[in-house]
Amino acid sequence: MTELTYSDIEAAAARIAGRVRPVTVAPADEEGHVFALEFMQHTGTFKARGAQNFIQTHLAEGTFPEAGVTIASGGNAGLACAWAARAAGVPATVFLPTTAPSVKVERLRSYGAHVELVGSEFAEAAAACQEFVDSSGALASHAYDHPLIAAGAGTLMTEILAQVPDLDTVVVSVGGGGLFAGVATAATHHGVRTVAVEPETCRALNAAIEADEPVDVTVDSVAADSLGAKRATSLALEAARSDLVTSVLVSDDAIIEARQRLWDEHRLAVEHAAATALAGVSGTDNEKEAGGYVPAEREKVCVVLCGANTSLGDL
DSSP states (O other), X not given: OXXXXXXXXXXXXXXXXXXXXXXXXXXXXXXXXXXXXXGGSGGGBTHHHHHHHHHHHHXXXXXXXXXXXXXXXXXXXXXXXXXXXXXXXXXXXXXXXXXXXXXXXXXXXXXXXXXXXXSSSHHHHHHHHHHHHHHHOOEEOOSSOSHHHHHHHHHHHHHXXXXXXXXXXXXXXXXXXXXXXXXXXXXXXXXXXXXXEEETTXXXXXXXXXXXXXXXXXXXXXXXXXHOOSSOOHHHHHHHTSTTEEEEEEOHHHHHHHHHHHHHHHOOOOOHHHHHHHHTBSSSSOOOXXXXXXXXXXXXXXXXXXXXXXXXXXX
């Protein structure tokens, strides 16, 4: 599947209703722009939506195996998968390298997941995860590259539009493109522009748009822990082909500044990935970033603050 439809997102919204926290939308500045406070979601990021949609779909269709669900991820996707599995009463096995921080391992275990520590690099943990799928028949989940994951993420946009029906533009940060694909698909359906913001040194979607196909990129950014995908998904590239999508790149300095400003001026503690969205747009309590998106006068903009799994030590 290389294209996501709005009906996929509508189905996901019905499927996960009551299983996730509805997004809170709050004023961002005196210009009428708003923040979508999705970092208040279960497990601290939007990833809970896709994980719920993925697991609930397989349960409803009778395709959920006894071996449960598995994923190779010590980040937000792994946490969301483990949480959604616990909520559904099904087993989850999460593969991590032995170098994974103990705080992440313990948090995964607190959600009831079985944690396997394999190898010193993530690639080794991912390979072990695949071997587990092959040998046990467990259901393989992915951090972002799956239509059910992207459709779940897109439910965020349907909730935003229910609260801000006159919205002109939504701004999201982009890693592999799961959140972007879902949000942009829903936004385009309603005639809303999507601004896709990436770090200059972590630009998987921007490079895919440039090459007209997913390509590998180098990953080196302060936001790489969440946005560090080496290539964007085909779903994301297809969604980006809309005339209503704008791709923007920002510097690490701008990301750090935006994150600090969110704390200093709004008392919002978010991860660098969330601040990346704010860094890419002028007129939302932000100094103009070179090459950033500049809203027109009276244009109503929503900046999605997608996650808050971050250390507070550097705020």
